[in-house]
Amino acid sequence: MDHFDYRDGALYAEDVPVADIAERFSTPTYVYSAATLTRHYRVFDEALSGIDHEICFAVKANGNIGVLGLLADLGSGFDIVSVGELERVITAGGDPARIVFSGVGKRVDEIERALEVGIACFNVESEAELARIDAVAQRLGVVAPISLRVNPDVDAQTHPYISTGLKENKFGIAIERAEALYAEAAERPGLFPIGVDCHIGSQLTTLAPFRDAVARILALIDRLAAHGIELSHIDVGGGLGVCYRDETPPTPAEYASAIAEMLGDRPLKLILEPGRVLAANAGILVTRVELLKPGASETDKHFAVVDAAMNDLIRPALYDGWHRVVPVKANAHGGQTRAWDIVGPICETGDFLAQGRKLTLAEDDLLAVRTAGAYGFTMASNYNARPRAAEVMVVGDTMHEVRARETLADLMRGERRLPFT
Ligand SMILES: Cc1ncc(COP(=O)(O)O)c(C=O)c1O
Numbered sequence: 513m514d515h516f517d518y519r520d521g522a523l524y525a526e527d528v529p530v531a532d533i534a535e536r537f538s539t540p541t542y543v544y545s546a547a548t549l550t551r552h553y554r555v556f557d558e559a560l561s562g563i564d565h566e567i568c569f570a571v572k573a574n575g576n577i578g579v580l581g582l583l584a585d586l587g588s589g590f591d592i593v594s595v596g597e598l599e600r601v602i603t604a605g606g607d608p609a610r611i612v613f614s615g616v617g618k619r620v621d622e623i624e625r626a627l628e629v630g631i632a633c634f635n636v637e638s639e640a641e642l643a644r645i646d647a648v649a650q651r652l653g654v655v656a657p658i659s660l661r662v663n664p665d666v667d668a669q670t671h672p673y674i675s676t677g678l679k680e681n682k683f684g685i686a687i688e689r690a691e692a693l694y695a696e697a698a699e700r701p702g703l704f705p706i707g708v709d710c711h712i713g714s715q716l717t718t719l720a721p722f723r724d725a726v727a728r729i730l731a732l733i734d735r736l737a738a739h740g741i742e743l744s745h746i747d748v749g750g751g752l753g754v755c756y757r758d759e760t761p762p763t764p765a766e767y768a769s770a771i772a773e774m775l776g777d778r779p780l781k782l783i784l785e786p787g788r789v790l791a792a793n794a795g796i797l798v799t800r801v802e803l804l805k806p807g808a809s810e811t812d813k814h815f816a817v818v819d820a821a822m823n824d825l826i827r828p829a830l831y832d833g834w835h836r837v838v839p840v841k842a843n844a845h846g847g848q849t850r851a852w853d854i855v856g857p858i859c860e861t862g863d864f865l866a867q868g869r870k871l872t873l874a875e876d877d878l879l880a881v882r883t884a885g886a887y888g889f890t891m892a893s894n895y896n897a898r899p900r901a902a903e904v905m906v907v908g909d910t911m912h913e914v915r916a917r918e919t920l921a922d923l924m925r926g927e928r929r930l931p932f933t
């Protein structure tokens with residue numbers, strides 16, 4: 513359930529008409545619902561209420577400081593992959609002691625900063641990184657808490673670009689190498705192995721791959737314990753899918769109980785790194801129809817050119833992502849009913865938000881692209897010298913600008929022309 517609903521034919525975000533948001537902040541604009549984010553976080557948290565757990569929201573899904581602040585207030589931890597995400601969480605009021613740091617290429621300065629603020633755990637993705645974190649920690653005179661991100665070699669059955677748990681993927685440490693590396697880590701004075709981590713992919717719509725991965729990781733934990741290496745947490749990553757079109761992913765409660773059941777009575781804290789399932793349906797991208805290019809005959813392509821583009825939302829172009837596109841006010845200006853391709857102004861054939869959608873459209877109509885709260889704004893770029901969209905958070909009947917639209921001056925900041933004659 514989310515908080516974007518129609519009242520008398522007009523789309524609302526909580527108690528605010530989406531058309532009012534477009535009028536005040538122009539378009540394209542991302543709109544988030546505080547109530548939906550809150551609800552999603554609580555449902556997840558309550559599903560795990562019986563077990564010692566920490567929800568570490570994956571900042572890559574939505575790094576807006578307003579969004580992070582709301583989640584921090586709800587008690588969320590965070591999964592970060594860069595010092596940029598770390599600073600965002602700190603600025604938003606997140607607790608460094610509830611941050612886990614993932615990613616295959618952590619730089620020395622990123623490790624230093626994470627140690628300085630005292631994060632909960634580094635999820636180490638390679639042998640070389642183990643040595644690097646040990647060296648930095650020793651130099652700073654501290655001990656770094658670590659997990660190995662183990663690659664359990666399971667097929668997440670998702671889009672190949674967002675599958676991460678196969679041997680052929682760049683992520684994590686092969687599970688067969690893990691025992692030797694834990695033994696090595698335990699010997700290194702700058703490291704304290706406290707957990708094990710995995711993340712097999714994103715937008716998973718069945719429980720089977722999670723079960724496979726967790727079973728393999730638990731077997732590893734038991735083998736390590738037999739060799740005197742006692743870990744205190746298991747981090748199962750993120751990856752739970754959402755419904756964009758007609759998918760029927762497990763509910764957070766089904767997912768949580770499946771994992772809790774597998775843990776049994778082991779004295780392990782459960783860490784999760786959900787991103788999409790918390791944020792995707794808490795956001796929409798609002799865009800305006802610039803002009804229509806209907807085909808000459810019914811069977812031709814019909815294009816509705818809107819003011820949002822692949823630089824604002826790249827999922828359709830990059831992963832064949834399917835997003836529902838709905839009118840903000842049905843038949844606002846009458847218009848033409850066709851199977852429209854909703855395309856942006858960018859000079860790329862892949863610049864579409866949706867294809868073949870039966871809608872009645874006229875110039876100036878507002879449209880909402882649904883399920884855009886995760887991997888929407890965070891993947892936006894300035895391609896074609898387009899300023900990135902504004903972001904607005906609705907709380908009840910109030911709209912708050914949580915990020916102003918970029919200006920053309922923002923886009924040119926720091927660049928200069930050389931004095932060639
Ligand atoms: C290490 C890690 N953790 C968590 C996530 C969040 O995944 P999702 O948004 O699918 O929950 C990702 C992205 O897939 C990731 O790479």
Ligand SMILES: N[C@@H](CCCC[NH3+])C(=O)O
Pocket residue numbers: 572674714715827831886887891
């Ligand atoms: N960006 C992806 C998910 C990536 C997950 C990152 N590990 C998407 O939009 O579906």
